[in-house]
Amino acid sequence: MSTRQQEKSRQTMEELMESAISLFASKGFTATSVAEITRYAGYAKGSFYRHWESKSQLFLQIVEHKMRSYRDERDRRIADARDLEEAMRIIWDFLETMVSDHEWARIFLEFTVHSMRNDDLCAEMRRSQYRLSEDIFAELVRPFVTTDYPAEKIGALNTALFEGFMVHNALETGVLELEDVREAAVALAVSKGMKQ
Amino acid sequence: MSTRQQEKSRQTMEELMESAISLFASKGFTATSVAEITRYAGYAKGSFYRHWESKSQLFLQIVEHKMRSYRDERDRRIADARDLEEAMRIIWDFLETMVSDHEWARIFLEFTVHSMRNDDLCAEMRRSQYRLSEDIFAELVRPFVTTDYPAEKIGALNTALFEGFMVHNALETGVLELEDVREAAVALAVSKGMKQ
DNA sequence: TCATGATGTGACCACTGGTCATTTTCTATG
DNA sequence: CATAGAAAATGACCAGTGGTCACATCATGA
Numbered sequence: 001m002s003t004r005q006q007e008k009s010r011q012t013m014e015e016l017m018e019s020a021i022s023l024f025a026s027k028g029f030t031a032t033s034v035a036e037i038t039r040y041a042g043y044a045k046g047s048f049y050r051h052w053e054s055k056s057q058l059f060l061q062i063v064e065h066k067m068r069s070y071r072d073e074r075d076r077r078i079a080d081a082r083d084l085e086e087a088m089r090i091i092w093d094f095l096e097t098m099v100s101d102h103e104w105a106r107i108f109l110e111f112t113v114h115s116m117r118n119d120d121l122c123a124e125m126r127r128s129q130y131r132l133s134e135d136i137f138a139e140l141v142r143p144f145v146t147t148d149y150p151a152e153k154i155g156a157l158n159t160a161l162f163e164g165f166m167v168h169n170a171l172e173t174g175v176l177e178l179e180d181v182r183e184a185a186v187a188l189a190v191s192k193g194m195k196q
Numbered sequence: 197m198s199t200r201q202q203e204k205s206r207q208t209m210e211e212l213m214e215s216a217i218s219l220f221a222s223k224g225f226t227a228t229s230v231a232e233i234t235r236y237a238g239y240a241k242g243s244f245y246r247h248w249e250s251k252s253q254l255f256l257q258i259v260e261h262k263m264r265s266y267r268d269e270r271d272r273r274i275a276d277a278r279d280l281e282e283a284m285r286i287i288w289d290f291l292e293t294m295v296s297d298h299e300w301a302r303i304f305l306e307f308t309v310h311s312m313r314n315d316d317l318c319a320e321m322r323r324s325q326y327r328l329s330e331d332i333f334a335e336l337v338r339p340f341v342t343t344d345y346p347a348e349k350i351g352a353l354n355t356a357l358f359e360g361f362m363v364h365n366a367l368e369t370g371v372l373e374l375e376d377v378r379e380a381a382v383a384l385a386v387s388k389g390m391k392q
Numbered sequence: 393t394c395a396t397g398a399t400g401t402g403a404c405c406a407c408t409g410g411t412c413a414t415t416t417t418c419t420a421t422g
Numbered sequence: 423c424a425t426a427g428a429a430a431a432t433g434a435c436c437a438g439t440g441g442t443c444a445c446a447t448c449a450t451g452a
């Protein structure tokens with residue numbers, strides 16, 4: 001096996017990815033062009049498509065990578081939760097680290113909307129790797145729900161509140177703090193999912 | 197005054213607007229090009245820019261028009277509300293008519309995100325005409341809030357939940373019904389804004 | 393040394409939002 | 423009517439987009 005050549009290829013890919021991450025962060029997904037990504041990394045445009053089949057696919061790969069690192073930590077901690085309220089607070093710690101990466105929350109929202117018009121992308125976005133999907137939320141939370149209210153709905157309501165907060169953040173309205181949303185989300189989940 | 201010429205100009209503008217509304221509805225904001233709008237209405241591309249300074253400005257005009265018709269009805273009805281819960285339900289009737297225009301909710305979200313990267317557009321989107329903004333919500337709801345919790349935050353939380361639901365809808369996840377979100381929003385507002 | 397296949401290139405495609413000099417059409421006045 | 427001047431409509435043009443592909447370059451195994 002020609003290790004040297006493969007190594008070079010891997011390095012090129014990483015350079016392009018670094019370039020993309022930094023450009024996405026400063027200009028967003030749509031406003032960053034493939035030509036810019038390659039130019040910034042010192043390659044020609046054609047090289048990009050040797051590594052990814054589209055700009056969207058690169059983006060998904062970046063997100064998947066970001067998500068994977070959060071996920072393990074989160075799943076480990078939630079095993080210790082004693083009730084729904086505790087579980088919710090652990091989940092929100094995790095969401096908090098996502099939003100704290102301010103620019104990325106915005107870009108992520110941008111991409112979510114971008115994917116709305118493409119069935120394949122839409123299907124991928126529904127999968128748990130790319131979003132705190134309703135499914136994964138329900139799974140995390142189900143063991144703690146002590147009412148008849150469906151765990152999926154608790155999850156979906158929570159995700160709605162979170163993603164709505166990202167819109168709010170993106171428009172820089174500045175009325176809500178993360179604390180407010182977190183409190184509201186916990187209160188909502190508790191009122192629906194725990195016997196009073 | 198050359199009434200005939202002005203009349204013609206007005207008619208052209210209306211034709212272009214109708215064309216745009218129908219194309220936006222079927223393809224979304226980004227995917228609809230200015231050339232398509234004019235072609236569909238039977239004009240050349242240049243004519244578009246005689247009436248609007250950009251595609252975004254046309255969009256804002258369409259939204260403003262849609263909003264105005266809702267608003268009057270809503271303000272009239274809310275005057276009759278007796279408490280926060282009643283006020284919330286009236287507001288959600290209004291939001292419901294917005295989402296029921298299924299395709300438009302999606303396009304509106306698309307445009308919201310599109311405007312994120314443009315300061316001027318962003319400022320316009322914060323204004324009450326274009327969104328159920330935190331301000332206007334606070335104003336509607338303030339007279340009914342009987343706790344210390346700030347009315348702006350109740351408004352912002354409600355808007356977050358609503359706009360998050362639009363994301364949910366756009367991805368066609370299908371777990372939440374409007375009823376669920378409405379109930380959650382009312383419950384949330386009541387728990388924060390009404391003495392128990 | 394040289395053939396092979398992987399890696400890198402940039403002109404090219406059909407398209408975008410937006411501009412503007414030019415042509416067409418209307419109308420107010422002599 | 424004739425015509426000057428204004429208003430409306432046009433479409434070639436610009437710099438850019440995501441994506442393709444025939445071609446050049448280079449590392450490698452024989």
